[in-house]
Amino acid sequence: MKFEHSDVLKQLPEQFFASLVKKVNEKIAAGHDVINLGQGNPDQPTPEHIVDTMAQAVRNPENHRYSSFRGSRSLKEAAAAFYQREYGVELDPEREVAVLFGGKAGLVELPQCLLNPGDTVLVPDPGYPDYWSGVELARANMETMPLTADNQFLPDYSRIPKEVKEKAKLMYLNYPNNPTGAQATSAFFEETVRFAKSNGICVVHDFAYGAIGYDGKRPVSFLETAGAKDAGIEIYTLSKTYNMAGWRVGFVVGNASVIEALNLYQDHMYVSLFKAVQD
DSSP states (O other): OOOOHHHHHHHHHOOOHHHHHHHHHHHHHHTTTOOOOOOOSHHHOOOHHHHHHHHHHHHHHGGOOOOTTOOOOHHHHHHHHHHHHHHHHOOOOOEEEEESSSSHHHHHHHHHHHOOOOOEEEEEEEEOHHHHHHHHHTEEEEEEEEEEEEGTTOGGGGGGGGHHHEEEEEEOOOSSTTTTOOOOOOOOHHHHHHHHHTOOOEEEEEEETTTOOTTTTTOGGGGGGGGGHHHEEEEEHHHHHHHHHHGGEEEEEOHHHHHHHHHHHHHOOOOEEEEEEEH
């Protein structure tokens, strides 16, 4: 027998990266020399001290059991200490930090945590295709925010129609930006907080490339902005900063109500990451 897929699965967009990898592998198999710019895989190995620590953690029998729901205290404390050290942002490890199965998981899960069918999400265009997946799984509506050179590839909130602002509940941002390479400024994030608060919108800042700057400028964290924790959250992945793309570990920080929603969702979806990876 062949069982029919659910309407939700039928409505999902084509998984962009799965399709891309398939095409790349077909070209490689045909003998072509392919330079793959698609997935942002690090071109260096994971640092040796991380690999060595993982090897020790794998051998620890205490880790050969279900991990604690909502992640280990030590990992969440490390994430909070990282934000304090790098950005001067104070976080409560239990209320304002959640462990993720990679940054992508959080980005896709959030619409299902905060939205109902028919709610509106603001999405940058161009932007990471998996934002669309989360929107479709939540059966929400997507409105795009064009990123254009005349506005330094930042969304222009004044161009968003009034009726769209009133319906929007969630907004994705991503700086440093993929694919434009644009950087956000402190002034832009201040404007973002004002816009989000005045319209009741939760900001989801995808900070995947937070460690990658140029011209001597360090990328700005959304949470460095006054009032940002009231207006939303930021998702950080270890994939780029620490060359750990295959390890599937990240975290989300910020608004306590959003952190609780993600934790609750993940309580039902998983237990937690393999404790050795968290170590």
